[in-house]
Amino acid sequence: IREFEAFKEAWKERYPKIVSSWEENLSTLLSFMDYPSEIRYAIYTTNWMERTNKEIRKRLKTMNSLTSIEAAEKIVYLTIVDMNDKWTERISTGFAKAKPSILQKFEEKYGK
Known part of the structure; x- marks a missing residue:
């Protein structure tokens, strides 16, 4: 303050x-x-959003023309699904260490 x-x-x-x-x-x-200091950067940073936007732009740029807005939406959707699948298996730095604190906060808010 x-x-x-x-x-x-x-x-x-x-x-x-x-x-x-x-x-x-x-x-x-x-x-x-x-939240625990180990994971604060992951909460306040926009790196993951910037990475997502970069990946979408990269995939759309290689296509000289798309037949419709729906085609572009499909590329965006599939890019996000692909990235989500990759990131689901990744453990972000600090989260393993902070897991007990996160679980405690969750239980305090929502119960067991």
Whole structure:
């Protein structure tokens, strides 16, 4: 909170709408801090989304023309399914170490 106050003072004149929005939603913006430090980066990073977009662009670019919007949607869908299948078997760094904490949080929220 102290860091946000410093940020607010430094930037409120130049970006009043952004600072106001962040101030109103600060608890939501910082909710990732409730999770174990080992996995925080995986929650707040956009790397997985950027990778997905890059893969979709790569697959669509190789096709000079598509017959319809449905054809493009099918390529996007199949790309995401393929990536999901690959990522399902992957264990992200830190998640094995943080698993007990995540399970505890889940049980606290939803029960056993």
